[in-house]
Amino acid sequence: MPRLLHLLRSAALLALAGLLVLPVLAVFSAWWPGTPGGAEAGAILREMAATVLPRYAGTTLWLALWVGLGAAVVGTATAAAVTLFDFRGRRTLEWMLLLPLAMPAYVTAYAYTDFLQFSGPLQVGLRTHFGLEGRLLPEVRSLGGAVWVFIFSLYPYVYLLARTALSERAPQLMEAARLLGAPLPRRIRAVALPLARPAVAAGVALVLMETLADFGVASYFGIQTFTTGIYKAWLAMDNRWAAAQLATMLLLLVVVLLQLEHRAQRRMRFATQGVGRASSAEAQPLRLRGCWGVLALVLCALPVLMGFVAPVAFMLRPLAADWSVLPWDRFVEWAWHSVRLGAITAALAVGVALALAFAVRRRPDALTRGVVQLASLGYAVPGAVIVVGLLLPVGWLQAALPHWGLAALVTSTAVGIVWAYLVRFAAVALQSVQSGYARIPRSLDDSARMLGMGPGALLARVHWPLLRRSTAAAALLVFVDVMKELPATMVLRPFNSDTLAVVAYQLARDERLGEAALPSLALVAVGLVPVILLSRTLRSRA
Known part of the structure; x- marks a missing residue:
């Protein structure tokens, strides 16, 4: 009987791993010689290499x-300013610098386009006031505009990690360097920045993964990136094998960045060994006064202005101008579709995370650890890659079993889109649940087994009461990510089930930027919830 239970457990874990990793592995079938795409791989690749690649x-x-360079500069400068120095407004800016995390990059792109384009209020006002003609500002829909949007939308990844690294190690070492006679510029250059370098590298890797995975900004600005090329090959050219091959190239870039991020994280853990926080109690940030204090204030306020305040103000302008043109009647329907998909995915993701984390807790063998590692890879995979990897095997099954209607089950219902969400966001829930398990001593498990508790009773009566906060945080993070997700939702959503993210993109693409403000602001409001909780957590640890 124990052997049978072990086999059933292993089969369940393998089935779950297959469900989560199949869309990622399926894109590599485009290069396999036995498939139609593999047979045409050489010809397709040569054609792309000569044209679009x-x-x-x-x-x-x-x-x-x-984007990586800009995010590194902005994130590191702001983290150093609020950690190493004290100036008026520092406490407020510490948490306000996280606000751009609530802004999806494509929403920021819509807001800037609406305000800065040729027919936008800024250029119209300048032409009217000064009697000028023609275009007065550079075209916002360009590579430079996309760089601007990404830098001020994604720099908080670098800021958050660099700030944590500097606050843990820099104050006491900076104080020691000061006692040894080192001037301030040398203390920053030789002590603080080298300490923050692994954290900055990890943050830049996260920024680049988000940039490579983006579809909304690149598509809206007309930039020819791998992500837009994947959708063009699949939807416009009707060439699934070309889309799969482009997806593999993008996936390889993401794998390289993921390895760099893991290396940086290991260096961060190594650097923190043996460094306590008690010795930093006497090391206080350097007080800045006068023009230096103003300069630090401006340095930290500018990213908040560019990444959050200005885009929100730009989107509020059409709301304040004329509320009657906004699609209030459809807004409730769009919000319901978004909330429904987010709630279903959050519940399933938390269930998967609890099952995997409990399995590792009970029996941390090679199979269980491997399944958990596979489940953790999905968050780094762009949504475009997941879409291609999901639709390819569905097409094979439909061709092999035409009477079963498998394609309609995945593409005409919520099954396909929730599957894609789970592949991408199950890792978010798993990380949160595992962090909760790390705080539960194993002595509780031993005591429960000595009292005769089985696995179900152990999870329900011992682990679950201690994991409620972690699972609630996991559900919230998955819910918010699903609400903001765009690439997979655009392709896999059921008919007449538009979400807030899809509607905002479609309205902006149709130059109805005023109407796009309402669903865009709703997404920002939802994104603010985890940002506020994160800022409260950071303040409580300070």
Whole structure:
């Protein structure tokens, strides 16, 4: 009987792993010689290499280069300012610098386009007031505009990690360097920045993964990146094998960035060993006064202004101008579709996370650890790759079993889109639940077994009461991510089930930016919830 239970457990874990990893692995079938795509791989690749591939690769690399550099500069500078110095408004700016996390990058793109475009209020006002003609500002829908949007939308990843690293280690070492006679510029250059370097590298890797996974900004600005190329190959050219091959190239770039992020995280853990917080109690931030205090204030306030305050103000303008043109009658329907998909996915993701985390807790063998690692890969995979990887095997099954209607089950119902969400966001719930398990001593498990509790009673009566906060946080994070997700939702959503993210994109694409403000602001409001909770957590640890 124990052997049978072990086999059933292993089969269940393997089935769950297959469910979560199948869309990721399926894209590589485009190169397999036994498939139609594999047989045509050489011809398709040569055709793309001669036409679109250089443009996709060049644009993607330039975008990643400038966004990574800009996010590193902005995130590190602001983290150093609020950690190493004390100035008027620092306490407020510490948490306000996290606000751009609540803004989806594509929403920021809509807001800036509405305000800065040729027919926008800024250029119209300048032409009217000064009697000028023609275009007065650079075109916002460009590579430079996308770089601007991504930098001020994603720099909080670098800021958060760099701030944590500096607050844990820099104060006491900066104080020691001061006692040894090192001037302030040298203390920053030789002590603080080297300590923050692994955290900055990890943050930049996260920024680049988000940039590579983006579809909304690149598509709306007309930038030819790998992500937009995947959708163009699948939907416009009706060539699933070309889309799969582009998806594999994008996935390889993400794998490289993921390895760099893991290396940076290991360096961060190594650097924190042996460094306590008690010794930093006497090391206080350097007080800035006069023009230096104003400069630090402006340095920290500018990213908040560009990444959150200005886009929200730009979107509020059409709401204040004329409320009657807004689609209030459809808004409730769009919000309900978003909330329904978010709630279903959050519940399933938390269930998967609890099952995997409990399995590792009970029996941390190689199979269980491998399944957990596979489940954790999905969050780094762009939504475009998941869509291609999900639709390819569905097409094979439909061709093999035409009377079963499997394609309609996945593409015409919520099954397909929830499956894609689970592949992408189950890792978010798993990380939160595992962090909750890390705080539960194993002695409780031993005591429960000595009292005769089985696995079900152990989970329900011992673990669950201690995991409620972690599972609630996991459900909230998954819910918010699903609400903001755009690429997979656009392709896999059921008919007449538009979400707030999809509607905002469609209205903005149709130049109905005023109407796009309402669903966009709703997404921002939802995104503010985890940001507020995160800022409260950071303040309580300070």
